[in-house]
Amino acid sequence: MGQPLSGIRIVEMGQLIAIPFATKLLADMGAEVIRIESCSRLEEYRTYSLYDNDATGEYWNRAANFYEQNRNKFGITLDLETDKGIRLLKDIISISDVFAQNFTPRVVKKFGLEYESLSQIKPDIIMVSSTGYGHTGPWSQFGAIGYGTEAASGLTHMTGYEDGPPVLPQIPHADFTAAEHTVFAIMASLIHRASTGTGQFIDISQTETLSATIPEAIMDYSINGSTKGRMGNQHSEMSPHGCYPCKGNDRWIAISIENDEEWINLCRVLDNPKLTTEPRFSNANDRHIHRKELDQLLIDSTSLRDQYELMKELQENKVPAGAVVNGKQLLFDPHLKARGFFETISHHISTGIPPLPYPSRPWKMSKSEVMVSNPAPIMGEHNEQVICSLLGNTNEHLKSLENENIVGYKPINPRSNTMPLEIQKRKGQIIKYERNFRDQLHEHFGDL
């Protein structure tokens, strides 16, 4: 067995997550992914979360988000505002299996990259469009990022404290949902093409993919005409169900109880068997009715306990419970360590970044070989490899493209977007920062 998708070539023009995350997973499984960037429009994800928070020098090659989303890919730069740039892109598409992008319809048209045109160049091309609201319709020209598409999907309306406004997360959750569906859509097209020889155009609306994952809300309204309000961490049936404070600053544990057996075990672990004799909490229905008082009583017990110790004891007693972990705790999680979930990736030698652990992927396969992780490309890293070796152009031609700024190796107008860590802390974007992080990484992961 080798890599499942070796021999598949994907060319990608997509910023942020919705397209890049999807093609990253496909690259992990062996697809050759060529990512196209612009020197005149520096990618957002190359401008912050920089190694050591250092924005000097060629910082655009030291950005965490770019590495997260683009490992195992080849990177070139092209100026699509020029005819030569567009022609090169079309040359690459003519020898590719999939073309994935997130332009609005107006931009697709401007560049002459409509599916109808591209299928003249490569009849079985699979073209993927992933936009906030979809490639057609009255909202198709509206730009969007994850927080906007999450808001439109219906999920935000239902998420938040009972007495509060709708709430969005700190990361663009909706982008990942769209990307996850995109992997499925591309694979379905490849399978169809393998037996029919036919390509097609896949139109992904990021908002719609997220709406597809909340039938509870949408169908309750479309069929029963009913909408529930925001419920915080409460559940429509289970109680107790919520997030409870533990010992220490900002330490919490999530607990959810589905039946009487779990309830009895919970009371025993919290050392409060009185709760089990309390008639108000004797069955699931009554526990749900009195959930607010119940939560208050639980808080009294949980705040005396360490989140991990309590979780362990509850799980040993078959009670669903989980410590609420922050980014550092997740990185050092013992279960993820045993699972080999974080994989070590090195970085281009010019960046000076040591090999680091990154989240791998949401599946494990018993036989397929996963691509040994290569770092994300530095800007223009594979210009020569793609334009010359792959497309057959001469080195002289490449030189002339460089002179005309159609192809390049650095942003024309660099702009970084960093803030000193102390200020990020003051603004509440981070809770703390630790100067000895390299030592701690070494202690947990060993030699990377």
Place this chain on the structure above:
Amino acid sequence: MGNKALDGIKVLDLTHHISGPYCTKLLADFGADVIKIERPKTGDPARNSKPFFQDEKNLEHSLTFLYLNTNKKSITVDLKSDLGIEIFTKLLLQSDILVENFSPHVMPSLGLTYKKLHGINPRLVQVSISNFGQTGPYRDYKASDIVEYALGGLMYLIGSNHREPLKHAFNQAQFKAGTNASSAALIALYEAKTTGVGQHVDVSIHESIASSLRDTTSLYTYMGAIRHRQPEDSGIIPERHAVKSKDGYTVPIQYGSVAWEIFANFINKPELKSPRFETPESRTQNARELKEIIGESFESREKLETFYAAHEHPGLIYGVVQSPDDILQNPQYTERGFFKEIDHPVTGKANYPNAPFIMSKTPKSDNNSAPTLGQHNKEIMLSVLGYSSAQINHLYKVGVI
């Protein structure tokens, strides 16, 4: 009929609740033949989950079940009986993919280890979805969506910074795992079609969350920092906070560099151009006042009015918080055919969310409702497996089907 992307692919579906069924729903909706094995008499436990059709509890009334199991066939089989295992094995021999989402000890306890199943059908792709994966110290931990959110690292990033963190509403963790499982199934199938050999795919709900947190762990590996839930009063335009409008909420997102002046003019508050609010530092200093002025402007307009007006300005890529009611009336959703009428034998005709994306040559075309419990017992036992009527009657009598 129409061209189907996954035409001819046979899926044996042992899943229940949400993560497994969403995986097999994606496969079924895009053309695979999915046979869902349910427990006799009680069926998939999701049949008991709210909300119910007309708020009336019934095995055929769960809206979540009705949505998750479109285009699948249902057969009831008791997998704890030898005769039931015989039926299962016959179906397995004809299948390309098997999907299950039991706790990891269950399949082996039924004698259905991967090794055994692979021996029966070497080209089979088995997809196992579980809370924490098939291996590791948390393998047998019990979980629900909130526990996955907590241990997955996403919960810490949602909500206010001065009280308990939140999970998203409903069952996002399980849907994510289901989506990832459907992709992994197709990747493994794609390989099996060339090599003729299947494999075991291990999908963990926990890892589905942990792999989709953007640079949350990298903030630590890159600079030792730990991301937190950001307060609302940080003196910048609250792009990750919903701002009240007259009839709901919008999300004032700016992309690229948008001059402060443009925003001040857009919300029609010239006082924002005064020195008190000119620079990021002064805005932080006067955060409270800034929030009041911005709030006042947004609250005076309706959300869609603000949303449409913003999108006439480059860089003001505002979002609008939509309720299910808004979505059902939304012109973009309507134009794209997001809803489709499906007719169910018990609950009748209703509008269901149609497909999560549009494929030009192989769109989702079948609109069969979720099956009633054991609806296809006779059809599958007779036509697919070749049992006789007498045999089928006997199996019913002894509770195997």
